[in-house]
Amino acid sequence: MPKAPKTVTGKSKKVVHPNSRHATYIQRKINREQRLMKNKAESTIKQEQLQQKLLWYQTNLDSQKSMYTKHELAELTSKYLERFDEELEQIGIVNAVGNRQAKQHQARETAIKLTKERENLEFDTIGIEVPDLINGKNLEYFRNWTGEIRYFPNIKLRKSKRSDLKTSVEEHIDESENTEELPDYVDSLQNEDNDIVSTSDELPDYVDADTS
Template identity: 40%
Template sequence: MKQNLVGEKFLWFKERIESADEVTPAKVLELMERYLGRFDEELEQIQLKHTVGQRKSRQHASREDVIRMTKKREMNEFNTCGLEMPNLLNPKQLSMLMEWEGELRFLQNFKIVRYSRSHLENLIKKSSNGEKTMDEESQNEADEKEEKTGKGHKLMYIP
């Protein structure tokens, strides 16, 4: 079940990345905000159905509740510890995502990171000042280690 949800999330990001050349922290932040708002249109439709006919019962109550709880949980994660997602700032991981055809058995090959709003905003600020970010330095070290040993990190926490 969890693997299906992760696969759906990865596909959502893959389908919305225009170019596999490079993704900036600003682009990741924009994608995350769009991801968090992916249910907004459906919620509007449910609200519209509630207003039409002035129904007393909530016809789509369970779906609406699931969407609201999911949205609240994901928003809370993004604003605190971060949401798990593929490492879009790593060129190797980005190209692997773009070549991925949605097969769940290959999910284990991705390096999953947690991006929080504050972390992405700090990366944007640093990159606009021309500073090398800690992510770039630590990622270069991790790539070198992986090339030497063939072993990579599966989950990176990025505060």
């Protein structure tokens, strides 16, 4: 009686020992892939946040300006920091209706408050990164920017600080100092110089006697 044909089965996978070098290699590879995915996600979030910021500034540009002063840019940045105030007010109204015990939109409210706290701290200290509107050429390019992320490298950024709000006052003081009248002793020195120049035009009498 003929024997039944043997069925070919796939090779069973070899069990990897958890303390072996191969297991360490596999774990290291998994960790690297997870790290790359995390970095990519964080980079995407940062780019999207920067995009939203730039779009806000572009929407709120003064069409009559060819460039901004540091003071004017700081004023615009102060307005940017208040962009969530209306939303926070609406959330407060909703939560106040009917004396709700469970707050609605609590996660959104918390995220906004944390963002405002961080941005105000940066504005008071190291400054917030904003589009450089003081540079006329950069402002012109930024005004015509299509909003695409791929053009970010073409947009020049700078830091805007709350202390820049005082720059216009200081510049006014500097200008007034430069236009102050000269002290009296300076006028007297100038008058002496004028006298020397005027008297040198006429030769003294003894000089005329010698030359004759």
